[in-house]
Amino acid sequence: MSQTKLKMIDLFAGTGAFTYAFQETNKVECVFANDFDKNSKLMYDANFDHELTFRDINDINVAEIPPHDILTGGFPCFPAGTKVLSNNGYKNIEDVKLTDKLLTHTNSFQNIVNLQRKKYSGFLYKFATRIQSESITCTDEHPFYVRQKQKTGYSDPEWKQANKIRKTDYMGMAINTDSIIPDFFMKLDREEHWFLIGYFIGNGILENYDRPEIFFTINDSIAYRKISSVLPIIIDYDGLYWCTDQEWYNLLKTFTKSIPEWTQNAPSYLIQALLNGYNTTLLEKKRNNLTFEQVLSLQRLYLKTGKIMCVQRKKGIRHLKELKRNRSFIDGNYCWFPVTSIKKEEVTDLRVYNFEVENDNSYIVQNTIVHNCQPFSIAGKKEGFNDERSNVFWKILKIIDHHRPRCIVLENVKNLVSHDEGNTFEVIKNSLTTRGYHLYFRVLDTSKISGIPQHRERIYIVGLLNPIQGFDLEFEEIPKRNISDFLQTNVMAKYYYVNSCSIWNELVTNVTKFDTCYQYRRYYVRENMSGECPTLTANMGTGGHNVPIIKDVIGIRKLTPRECFNFQGFPSTYILPNISDCHLYKLAGNAVSVPVVKLIADRLMNYLI
Numbered sequence: 001m002s003q004t005k006l007k008m009i010d011l012f013a014g015t016g017a018f019t020y021a022f023q024e025t026n027k028v029e030c031v032f033a034n035d036f037d038k039n040s041k042l043m044y045d046a047n048f049d050h051e052l053t054f055r056d057i058n059d060i061n062v063a064e065i066p067p068h069d070i071l072t073g074g075f076p077c078f079p080a081g082t083k084v085l086s087n088n089g090y091k092n093i094e095d096v097k098l099t100d101k102l103l104t105h106t107n108s109f110q111n112i113v114n115l116q117r118k119k120y121s122g123f124l125y126k127f128a129t130r131i132q133s134e135s136i137t138c139t140d141e142h143p144f145y146v147r148q149k150q151k152t153g154y155s156d157p158e159w160k161q162a163n164k165i166r167k168t169d170y171m172g173m174a175i176n177t178d179s180i181i182p183d184f185f186m187k188l189d190r191e192e193h194w195f196l197i198g199y200f201i202g203n204g205i206l207e208n209y210d211r212p213e214i215f216f217t218i219n220d221s222i223a224y225r226k227i228s229s230v231l232p233i234i235i236d237y238d239g240l241y242w243c244t245d246q247e248w249y250n251l252l253k254t255f256t257k258s259i260p261e262w263t264q265n266a267p268s269y270l271i272q273a274l275l276n277g278y279n280t281t282l283l284e285k286k287r288n289n290l291t292f293e294q295v296l297s298l299q300r301l302y303l304k305t306g307k308i309m310c311v312q313r314k315k316g317i318r319h320l321k322e323l324k325r326n327r328s329f330i331d332g333n334y335c336w337f338p339v340t341s342i343k344k345e346e347v348t349d350l351r352v353y354n355f356e357v358e359n360d361n362s363y364i365v366q367n368t369i370v371h372n373c374q375p376f377s378i379a380g381k382k383e384g385f386n387d388e389r390s391n392v393f394w395k396i397l398k399i400i401d402h403h404r405p406r407c408i409v410l411e412n413v414k415n416l417v418s419h420d421e422g423n424t425f426e427v428i429k430n431s432l433t434t435r436g437y438h439l440y441f442r443v444l445d446t447s448k449i450s451g452i453p454q455h456r457e458r459i460y461i462v463g464l465l466n467p468i469q470g471f472d473l474e475f476e477e478i479p480k481r482n483i484s485d486f487l488q489t490n491v492m493a494k495y496y497y498v499n500s501c502s503i504w505n506e507l508v509t510n511v512t513k514f515d516t517c518y519q520y521r522r523y524y525v526r527e528n529m530s531g532e533c534p535t536l537t538a539n540m541g542t543g544g545h546n547v548p549i550i551k552d553v554i555g556i557r558k559l560t561p562r563e564c565f566n567f568q569g570f571p572s573t574y575i576l577p578n579i580s581d582c583h584l585y586k587l588a589g590n591a592v593s594v595p596v597v598k599l600i601a602d603r604l605m606n607y608l609i
């Protein structure tokens, strides 16, 4: 290798797309690549003459990384944790901020006085309860609000430490008693409004390609009458009911992943209407899988109508089932439910979280009241942005501090900018600018600037120690090539759909055009009208029909892994290792688009060399 070449490192290398694109300038040599995925190692090593370091980045001493001029990395996104109830809905415990308020055992939202986190070594307790099969994990002294079953009746509520709790104890949850009718673009005071919302939670979907669209499947005449009295739904040829309505679209959007907290404050007859709508969808074949947040919110809504529901999980899907009354009870404004299993395990150096909450000194974890006082801590299942180990961004900063590369190039999902109301991106920008980097960032769409017809919007952040006059990340838009340029011929039979598959009818009715990509969207097939391949995602490999669908002269089929790599701009000579398709799809969906990185690399070379 020539001495004059700039040296780069490729962190979270995945497919090696950063290495490939930068080395293609002929002015850069990669001196270090890292990933902890064994398939990434196989792919990287098959394509480059230096080896990828196969380790967790957190376990790598920064001094082991060779000196370099350019640091590149498409760093991974943020994981989830234990659900705590705040005025902004259920939040992962590690994401709770001082500006949030937490619901307490008195059913009021209280300020947080401080956030606490520490490393814990000792016993962890895991409790499952009659209403919650998913366990709550906490340190051994953390108190819960409980009533003990006695020979006659139950003791008064008291705070009891985790290590003293027995199966005769009933844990508690407060029931909302408010009766407030919300007023947004209209007063939501009709039962039909709430029925529609409940129906949407169970069965509706939203699309927003050219305009806001709301879809339902409806096979129930009462449901049809109620929903159509609010929204002008019409039936389309697939038997789906749909309409476009911007205001309802905006409102329903807030119900897609969670259920907004204001819903809990509504009068119970409106909450009953919402639950009626939701229950009607249980009769439909096509239903949405509820998120954990939605299930927890529904559980509280049911409580307000006097029903105690249990959260169950079957084959990874959560749902609610009514509990027999003798297994739990409502007393005043509280519901009480027995502990059904207690497990204990020893841990060392596990990061645990806690808060101090004003006035009531309590908060709600997975719909169960817990105390906040020191030294009690709930253990997060996983950790968030502020956590030093799980968020690799802090490790990137350590590498930067040690090596001071002249240039850094980071890539991430477009939503990085809006994550946590913009705070995450602010932290990233501040951390880099205070280290002396001049930042240039822009959301770039592969299909606009590379000629490759894949819609892929990603944020690219370039940081330069010495600012460059006139440098930016604006690239000229160029026409996209045809989908067919990226397809293979002689594709193996396993990629073709056959008429015994569950979505065959939808496929033959809808997948009618050549040179067009289609996508299976939960229960119907949608044509991509823009002449593009939809964004390839890492979960393509996880089964279902997530891989884009096309029609060729033989039949209807999924894109092959090689075609996915084509849509990411890898050359046909790029070696795909002999691993399962699902791993190849995942690698392709996680990758950066090679020509987009090449555009950035070429522009940087003008200045860095």
Ligand SMILES: C[S@@+](CC[C@H](N)C(=O)[O-])C[C@H]1O[C@@H](n2cnc3c(N)ncnc32)[C@H](O)[C@@H]1O
Residues within 6 Å of the ligand: 012, 013, 014, 015, 016, 017, 018, 034, 035, 036, 037, 040, 055, 056, 057, 058, 073, 074, 075, 076, 392, 587, 590, 591, 592
């Ligand atoms: C979004 S992908 C990056 C893909 C890559 N830029 C490409 O073009 O193929 C994130 C990668 O980070 C890796 N990763 C996540 N956490 C890691 C860690 N702590 N240490 C090493 N690699 C990690 C994952 O295995 C994954 O391959």
